[in-house]
Amino acid sequence: MTGYGVLLRSFLRRDWWQVLAWTVGITILYWSQAVSVDGLYKTQAELDKVAATLVDNSAFIALAGPTRALNTIGGQVFWQASAFGAVLIALMAMFLVGRHTRAEEESSRGELVRSQPVGRYAQVAAAATLAGGACLVVGIVLAVALATYPLAVADSIATGLGLTLVGWTFTGVALLAAQLVGSTRAAYGMTGAAIGVAYGLRAIGDVAGSGLSWLSPIGWYQAMYPFSGLRWWPAGLLVAATALNTAVACAVLVRRDYGAGLLADRPGPARGRLGSGLALAWRLQRSAIVWWTAGLLVGGLAFGSIGNDVGALIGDSATTREVFVGSGDVVDGFYATALLMMALLATGFAISSALRPRGEEDDGTLELLLSTGLSRARWLAGHVVLTGVGAVVVLAAGGLGIGVGYSLATGSWDHSMRFSLPVLEYVAPVFLCAAVAWLLLALVPRAAVLAWAVLAWAFVVMMFGPLWSIPDALQRLSPFDALASAPAEPVAALPILTVAVVAAAVTAAAFGAFRRRDIG
Numbered sequence: 001m002t003g004y005g006v007l008l009r010s011f012l013r014r015d016w017w018q019v020l021a022w023t024v025g026i027t028i029l030y031w032s033q034a035v036s037v038d039g040l041y042k043t044q045a046e047l048d049k050v051a052a053t054l055v056d057n058s059a060f061i062a063l064a065g066p067t068r069a070l071n072t073i074g075g076q077v078f079w080q081a082s083a084f085g086a087v088l089i090a091l092m093a094m095f096l097v098g099r100h101t102r103a104e105e106e107s108s109r110g111e112l113v114r115s116q117p118v119g120r121y122a123q124v125a126a127a128a129t130l131a132g133g134a135c136l137v138v139g140i141v142l143a144v145a146l147a148t149y150p151l152a153v154a155d156s157i158a159t160g161l162g163l164t165l166v167g168w169t170f171t172g173v174a175l176l177a178a179q180l181v182g183s184t185r186a187a188y189g190m191t192g193a194a195i196g197v198a199y200g201l202r203a204i205g206d207v208a209g210s211g212l213s214w215l216s217p218i219g220w221y222q223a224m225y226p227f228s229g230l231r232w233w234p235a236g237l238l239v240a241a242t243a244l245n246t247a248v249a250c251a252v253l254v255r256r257d258y259g260a261g262l263l264a265d266r267p268g269p270a271r272g273r274l275g276s277g278l279a280l281a282w283r284l285q286r287s288a289i290v291w292w293t294a295g296l297l298v299g300g301l302a303f304g305s306i307g308n309d310v311g312a313l314i315g316d317s318a319t320t321r322e323v324f325v326g327s328g329d330v331v332d333g334f335y336a337t338a339l340l341m342m343a344l345l346a347t348g349f350a351i352s353s354a355l356r357p358r359g360e361e362d363d364g365t366l367e368l369l370l371s372t373g374l375s376r377a378r379w380l381a382g383h384v385v386l387t388g389v390g391a392v393v394v395l396a397a398g399g400l401g402i403g404v405g406y407s408l409a410t411g412s413w414d415h416s417m418r419f420s421l422p423v424l425e426y427v428a429p430v431f432l433c434a435a436v437a438w439l440l441l442a443l444v445p446r447a448a449v450l451a452w453a454v455l456a457w458a459f460v461v462m463m464f465g466p467l468w469s470i471p472d473a474l475q476r477l478s479p480f481d482a483l484a485s486a487p488a489e490p491v492a493a494l495p496i497l498t499v500a501v502v503a504a505a506v507t508a509a510a511f512g513a514f515r516r517r518d519i520g
Contacts, residue, residue, distance in 0.1 A: 135167030172245025277382025300401020342398030399423030
């Protein structure tokens with residue numbers, strides 16, 4: 001373990017801001033649910049009514065988890081946020097572990113570290129400590145935030161502790177994946193698949209009542225029942241899984257060659273050629289496009305499966321109706337909000353895809369590519385085109401899911417396209433958010449992550465603009481705010497065209513700035 005402390009301090013200096021961002025984001029996810037429920041349902045009768053409509057809704061159970069104590073603020077908070085919070089903290093652990101284990105080996109920086117008097121386990125232990133410590137910070141801050149809201153102290157602590165233990169479990173999974181495979185991308189893919197399987201088992205088990213939830217760390221977390229009959233023993237399953245994953249990862253570490261994974265890399269084609277920047281971008285991002293498309297399709301189906309039962313779901317609260325449906329038809333207003341939600345999720349894909357070129361630059365592969373006949377403009381253009389096309393596909397999948405889900409629930413296929421096609425009006429603002437990422441990447445590469453702030457603000461405006469009475473001038477900073485809420489409102493061409501022109505101008509500025517700056 002020689003060098004453990006030095007490595008841990010180095011990792012923390014590099015990633016303290018990431019830990020801070022994840023902590024704030026996950027805490028807000030839970031805390032905002034409390035604020036939202038408190039503001040939307042003014043009386044206990046309103047909360048009781050909406051709870052009754054959600055108890056047997058299979059779509060929402062699959063998305064969020066078992067419906068327990070939904071007639072209380074604490075029960076609503078845990079139900080609405082716990083599954084998604086578990087996924088987020090698992091992703092945080094995955095990225096932190098991968099960045100300081102497999103990515104270090106892949107970039108050869110790990111060899112420089114190992115040339116010094118550093119123990120074999122030091123780097124892995126430092127990465128695990130960083131990720132585990134970050135999960136602990138998230139859990140503590142979350143528990144304090146909920147307890148001071150105020151919600152029940154013991155249940156708030158259980159919510160934070162359970163979330164921390166989920167993060168520790170997937171820290172172990174990420175450590176194991178980093179030993180099994182030989183690339184960072186493969187390690188992320190393996191860990192991401194484990195997160196997806198855990199979420200899927202939880203969803204199937206909760207809907208079918210088959211017990212499959214007990215095969216999922218997310219299911220164990222939700223089985224602690226905070227705010228609905230708290231019990232602590234499922235936390236022991238998370239502790240045991242953490243210990244097992246970590247022990248197996250350490251055992252594999254001493255049995256593999258440095259720089260390689262225990263599992264042999266799959267050989268590439270005997271002959272092959274990527275003839276353009278677009279072909280290269282497609283090779284790098286095709287799996288992400290497939291998974292995002294499938295995810296939004298399933299999410300859209302879940303929203304659409306509510307059918308015409310929107311009125312019962314929303315309840316009689318005037319504030320709730322203002323937030324979710326506006327002043328027009330309840331069904332049209334709800335699905336307008338659902339389409340906007342699909343657009344915000346598609347924006348998440350667009351921004352992550354737009355930031356993908358930064359990884360090639362950091363890894364040094366961009367310089368090798370540019371040493372061939374590939375120009376800067378063609379390389380970046382490949383990623384821009386792929387992000388644009390991918391965003392349209394992902395966005396369309398979300399809209400299609402809503403239309404098909406609605407038709408399956410109601411048996412009326414006449415309205416399928418009416419609830420699907422309006423999602424395409426959001427192509428322009430989604431592309432604008434990606435363009436902001438490209439511009440930051442071209443001007444200040446280290447600050448490119450700030451592109452996520454645009455999406456975060458758009459989400460705040462959608463969820464809390466009416467509730468918090470945010471000034472119109474600030475709401476207009478969201479690129480989605482100027483567009484009509486179709487199908488509740490008729491689509492207007494001028495706002496779409498305006499946003500599209502701005503997106504094109506920002507993209508052109510990004511190309512110009514990127515051609516002039518130094519690489520690396």
